[in-house]
Amino acid sequence: MNKQSGIHYLHEHKGLGSAGSLPKEISKIRDTVVAGLGDLLQGAFDAVDDSLFELANNARSNNEQNRYFEAMREIRIKRKGVEKHFQSAVAQLFVAPPQTTAPEVVDHSATTADTLSLVQNDELEEQVALNAMITKSRAHFQGPLIQLQARFTSVYPNATEEEPVNPMAPEHLCSAFVEAAQALEIQIRERLIVLKQFDRYVVSNLGMLLDEANRILIQAGVIPNFRFHGKTDKSAPAATGSKSAADETPRPEEPTANDGVDRSDALFEQIREMLAQQRASGGMPRSANPNLHIVGGAELFQILANIPQNDGLQGTENLSQGEPVVVDLHEVVQHLLTQQKTSDGKPAALNESDEDLINLVSMLFEFILDDYNLSAPIQVLISRLQIPILKVVIKDKSFFSRATHPARKLLNALARAGIGWSESNEKTRDKLYEQIHNIVARILNEFDGDITLFEQLNDEFDQFLAKENRKATLVEQRTRESERGRIKSQKAQETVDELLQARLRKHRIPDTIRNILVNGWSRVMFLAYLRDDVEHRWNQTVRVVDDLIWCLHPHLDDEERDQWVRVVPGLLKSLRAGLEEVSYNSTGLDAMMSDLKHELTEAFRAHALAEAQTDSPAAESPEPMPEDDTDDTPTAIQRQQEIEDAATAEYIDKIDAIGVGHWVEFNLVNGARFRCKLSAIIEEADCFVFVNRMGLKVIEKTRTELAHEMRRGRLTVLEQGALIDRALDAVMGSLRRNSG
Numbered sequence: 001m002n003k004q005s006g007i008h009y010l011h012e013h014k015g016l017g018s019a020g021s022l023p024k025e026i027s028k029i030r031d032t033v034v035a036g037l038g039d040l041l042q043g044a045f046d047a048v049d050d051s052l053f054e055l056a057n058n059a060r061s062n063n064e065q066n067r068y069f070e071a072m073r074e075i076r077i078k079r080k081g082v083e084k085h086f087q088s089a090v091a092q093l094f095v096a097p098p099q100t101t102a103p104e105v106v107d108h109s110a111t112t113a114d115t116l117s118l119v120q121n122d123e124l125e126e127q128v129a130l131n132a133m134i135t136k137s138r139a140h141f142q143g144p145l146i147q148l149q150a151r152f153t154s155v156y157p158n159a160t161e162e163e164p165v166n167p168m169a170p171e172h173l174c175s176a177f178v179e180a181a182q183a184l185e186i187q188i189r190e191r192l193i194v195l196k197q198f199d200r201y202v203v204s205n206l207g208m209l210l211d212e213a214n215r216i217l218i219q220a221g222v223i224p225n226f227r228f229h230g231k232t233d234k235s236a237p238a239a240t241g242s243k244s245a246a247d248e249t250p251r252p253e254e255p256t257a258n259d260g261v262d263r264s265d266a267l268f269e270q271i272r273e274m275l276a277q278q279r280a281s282g283g284m285p286r287s288a289n290p291n292l293h294i295v296g297g298a299e300l301f302q303i304l305a306n307i308p309q310n311d312g313l314q315g316t317e318n319l320s321q322g323e324p325v326v327v328d329l330h331e332v333v334q335h336l337l338t339q340q341k342t343s344d345g346k347p348a349a350l351n352e353s354d355e356d357l358i359n360l361v362s363m364l365f366e367f368i369l370d371d372y373n374l375s376a377p378i379q380v381l382i383s384r385l386q387i388p389i390l391k392v393v394i395k396d397k398s399f400f401s402r403a404t405h406p407a408r409k410l411l412n413a414l415a416r417a418g419i420g421w422s423e424s425n426e427k428t429r430d431k432l433y434e435q436i437h438n439i440v441a442r443i444l445n446e447f448d449g450d451i452t453l454f455e456q457l458n459d460e461f462d463q464f465l466a467k468e469n470r471k472a473t474l475v476e477q478r479t480r481e482s483e484r485g486r487i488k489s490q491k492a493q494e495t496v497d498e499l500l501q502a503r504l505r506k507h508r509i510p511d512t513i514r515n516i517l518v519n520g521w522s523r524v525m526f527l528a529y530l531r532d533d534v535e536h537r538w539n540q541t542v543r544v545v546d547d548l549i550w551c552l553h554p555h556l557d558d559e560e561r562d563q564w565v566r567v568v569p570g571l572l573k574s575l576r577a578g579l580e581e582v583s584y585n586s587t588g589l590d591a592m593m594s595d596l597k598h599e600l601t602e603a604f605r606a607h608a609l610a611e612a613q614t615d616s617p618a619a620e621s622p623e624p625m626p627e628d629d630t631d632d633t634p635t636a637i638q639r640q641q642e643i644e645d646a647a648t649a650e651y652i653d654k655i656d657a658i659g660v661g662h663w664v665e666f667n668l669v670n671g672a673r674f675r676c677k678l679s680a681i682i683e684e685a686d687c688f689v690f691v692n693r694m695g696l697k698v699i700e701k702t703r704t705e706l707a708h709e710m711r712r713g714r715l716t717v718l719e720q721g722a723l724i725d726r727a728l729d730a731v732m733g734s735l736r737r738n739s740g
Contacts, residue, residue, distance in 0.1 A: 044201035066583035089176035093167035144210035375421035406454035415723035420693035475695030524578035651707035
């Protein structure tokens, strides 16, 4: 069955023997997977660095702390090589994919002291962790993996259903990483940390890559109609049973019933009054004409029932294809009325109230389909619902006056859930898109006037969103914590480097002391900066630097020389204690401190000779570096930058008004657009971190950078209020302008 679906594909792509002979679809999948896994692996290694640093912070002894710092150093040095090795191994899997079988799960429940002698403990622990990772991922991604295995097996000529292949099988990817990670000379505890973060950041996020690979093969015609249905839990409670956790999860931005009804009712009445004024100014009211048969209520709904809700969409697999189109509802209804045969033979016409409702529905959809805040797929899908919503409004006029109306709630929920879509090509591999697409299709096919359909769809969608939001929230939380740690560490390193460079630029310092400050004491300052909110030692570490440089200056005054004698012993003690704390060059620390004492002693002697000599040896005395005689007049580039900064300043307040959880859209220079949510504002680094719908980091920018983007029109803050409420407000504003 699988082979048959790939015959045409194989006919055009003979011979899968080398990277150069791979068909373009397989090559595209390979490139996407290699790049995607590379990005994910970078996040995993960043998390490993954070974990080891945290363990070092909490270490109970110097030896333990030194162990973690050495592991950090080893991984930092070799991580690029591991990443390249891993990506190369993954690429090779597509050239010659190994046979795919269920991962070998080793049962260690009966392991005894005797059997342990057969396998090294470290290897056993690593194998257990690897098996658990593979087993979990195969269970979690069961559906996409089965589809992908069937499609790859139909593509590769030497594969059969008895000996299937899947280059993206978790066991192959995990084995490739374990092989690449062998280059890391670290102990088992640190190796297990690496595996844990690989599982957390890479394996757990395989779903998006599996879905993309399936999508590419489907487009190439490889088993396009494959359907997989996962196992269902027959013991699950019925929908009518007690509320689940998903039911009890509160939904943000949901107005209370009383507040929503009162506001909507008043707004709806104002809109009706304005529509009535426009109608009166246009001529004689329709109901006053005795030669017309006024159609309304059940009779009008029966006429509308003849409108096919899915007209022109029969057989359409993707309802979001094409552009959103506004249907002229008034013209559609008038056309039906002209064909209607009335009992009294008079021409059929609408009553004023129904005509207002139809006009209002038209104006609402004009706003909705012109609303920039809606993603393109959502706009197209909602445009399919114009006829069904018109039938809803005629059937139940409380749609506009009651914020909790089921159809209104559903439209609001669809718009709110889909705000994070950036490009329409994301939807084919997105569970949320599939859910929304199915909801629209069910309304088009099943709505017959019974509003309970919308209630049922609301409940199902709420439960689905609760489940999806829980997963996204966990991922986002991990992303936020990881970014906070990474950015804080980066800020600490930058602060330390800038401070030392500023100090060392001003003076000539002997190489021995410069090396101690740059390579040793900088670590002490780095840790002090990170812990300053608890230990408050940052200023002390800075004072050590200043005192050391001061002690290397010429001091001819007797009082200063006395102070030098008092400062040096404490200075040496502080330096030794700090360097021991970070385990810097523990084997050569005594020799280093001896060299430091020698340099200080030589400096003191040189200062004593300075009273009798005009010039002291430049190599011995850390005199201030000569200052450049530069012109302070700003250059043209500097003046332009000042103008740019002044123009951007007015946008800073707008950036500060963006709250955590708000969605924005970036418009890149190359024309690409993407939407993301502000997840965290890290004030100490002036950093704004944005994530996608799945909680994964998308971009980070400073406050000033965001202000520049907004000024240039490349950053748009999206409105997130209820869709229908915003539409009603827009209609009200439009009517007021027209009446004015």
